Amino acid sequence: MTIKEVCEKFSLTQDTLRYYERVGVIPEVNRTKGGIRDYTDEDIAWVENAVCMRSAGVPVEMLIEYVRLFREGDETLKARRDLLVEARVEVQKNLDKYLTTMERLNYKISRYEEALKTGVLTWDVEDK
Amino acid sequence: MTIKEVCEKFSLTQDTLRYYERVGVIPEVNRTKGGIRDYTDEDIAWVENAVCMRSAGVPVEMLIEYVRLFREGDETLKARRDLLVEARVEVQKNLDKYLTTMERLNYKISRYEEALKTGVLTWDVEDK
DNA sequence: TATTGACTTGGAGTGAACTCCAGGTAGTAT
DNA sequence: ATACTACCTGGAGTTCACTCCAAGTCAATA
Numbered sequence: 001m002t003i004k005e006v007c008e009k010f011s012l013t014q015d016t017l018r019y020y021e022r023v024g025v026i027p028e029v030n031r032t033k034g035g036i037r038d039y040t041d042e043d044i045a046w047v048e049n050a051v052c053m054r055s056a057g058v059p060v061e062m063l064i065e066y067v068r069l070f071r072e073g074d075e076t077l078k079a080r081r082d083l084l085v086e087a088r089v090e091v092q093k094n095l096d097k098y099l100t101t102m103e104r105l106n107y108k109i110s111r112y113e114e115a116l117k118t119g120v121l122t123w124d125v126e127d128k
Numbered sequence: 129m130t131i132k133e134v135c136e137k138f139s140l141t142q143d144t145l146r147y148y149e150r151v152g153v154i155p156e157v158n159r160t161k162g163g164i165r166d167y168t169d170e171d172i173a174w175v176e177n178a179v180c181m182r183s184a185g186v187p188v189e190m191l192i193e194y195v196r197l198f199r200e201g202d203e204t205l206k207a208r209r210d211l212l213v214e215a216r217v218e219v220q221k222n223l224d225k226y227l228t229t230m231e232r233l234n235y236k237i238s239r240y241e242e243a244l245k246t247g248v249l250t251w252d253v254e255d256k
Numbered sequence: 257t258a259t260t261g262a263c264t265t266g267g268a269g270t271g272a273a274c275t276c277c278a279g280g281t282a283g284t285a286t
Numbered sequence: 287a288t289a290c291t292a293c294c295t296g297g298a299g300t301t302c303a304c305t306c307c308a309a310g311t312c313a314a315t316a
Contacts, residue, residue, distance in 0.1 A: 003293075014293085015275055022295095023273095034282050036293055049232075055222075056229030060273065077249065081240035088233040091226055094183075098223045101184030104177075105216045112209035121205065131263075142263085143305055150266095151303095162312050164263055188303065 001039040009044075010051050017047070024064040025050050027071065056091050129167040137172075138179050145175065152192040153178050155199065184219050 003014050020026050021037075026046040029037045039047070046067075053063055066083055069076040115121035131142050148154050154174040157165045167175070174195075181191055194211055197204040243249035 013275075016273090018294090019274065032282085034293090036282065052225075052229050052232055054273090055225040057226075058229070074249070077240060077243055081237060081244060084233055084237050084240065088230065088237065091229055091233060095223070095226045095230065097180075097183040098185075098219055098226060101180050101186070101219055102216065102223065104180055105212055105219060109209060109212050109216065112205060112212065115205055116209060121202070141305075144303090146264090147304060160312090162263090164312070182303090 001044060003037045003039070006039050006044060006047060010047060012047075012051065020047070020050055023060065024067050025054075025060055027067055053087070057094055058087050058091065062087055129172060131165045131167070134167050134172060134175060138175060140175075140179065148175070148178055151188065152195050153182075153188055155195055181215070185222055186215050186219065190215055 001009075003017055006012075007014050007017050021029055026043070026049075029043045030040045032038050050063055054060070062083065066080060069080045069083065111121065129137075131145055134140075135142050135145050149157055154171070154177075157171045158168045160166050178191055182188070190211065194208060197208045197211065239249065
């Protein structure tokens with residue numbers, strides 16, 4: 001699979017894909033004899049993983065560390081598990097914040113809907 | 129309330145609070161005769177709102193726009209509602225991504241726990 | 257009143273994560 | 287063989303959201 005196809009598949013730019021490889025967010029991608037990237041299923045699995053993790057705010061640095069450990073083999077199993085658990089803690093924290101914010105937004109919006117119907121906007125002090 | 133107290137209350141730095149005010153993420157804060165910030169309950173409500181929204185990734189630019197509209201008065205009710213709805217769409221999108229990532233992390237971690245017990249790590253192609 | 261420590265401003269600097277660019281090569285169609 | 291397009295690299299530039307700094311002011315204490 002060419003870089004063009006992969007970046008379309010995941011809605012990334014080619015620059016981002018090359019950047020991920022360059023810094024080690026994904027391992028080095030398979031190439032043709034000419035040196036052109038030819039993504040294997042495994043390469044694509046790494047990209048998919050990176051995209052998923054990044055979309056939840058897992059830092060690039062953490063993904064690099066995971067790939068680094070992965071390449072060291074089985075003796076890093078525990079270290080990788082610990083890294084994933086650490087990532088999960090962070091993602092869960094953010095998830096909680098997003099839920100809180102959704103509640104606030106829902107409340108605010110309901111107040112605005114009310115105001116747009118009645119012409120009266122009633123606020124508690126804390127609703128800005 | 130002094131800037132020190134407010135930034136402790138919300139775990140922000142003084143620089144961040146001043147920055148928020150400067151760029152308009154919150155309206156101008158009440159001051160003493162000497163020019164020192166003295167946050168009223170209303171100022172604090174704005175800070176709380178900003179912190180909540182920012183923690184869910186709502187862009188600074190959007191908060192600035194909201195404050196700008198707010199100060200224009202009742203004729204911007206609809207515009208503010210629309211802005212909040214727009215923010216909610218984005219937050220919900222991210223929320224979904226975070227949930228997806230949590231599932232992936234849970235799955236990966238369970239695989240690692242398994243591997244650490246049995247000594248065997250079994251991957252599908254897509255689990256990296 | 258002098259010192260001390262917290263506060264003020266405008267503006268420059270930083271870190272993370274891309275994003276863009278110039279100059280060059282690969283591969284395909286004519 | 288030539289043109290043309292897609293891809294390559296190293297490195298510089300950009301954006302966002304802070305974060306830091308220098309030089310000055312305020313306010314409480316000795």
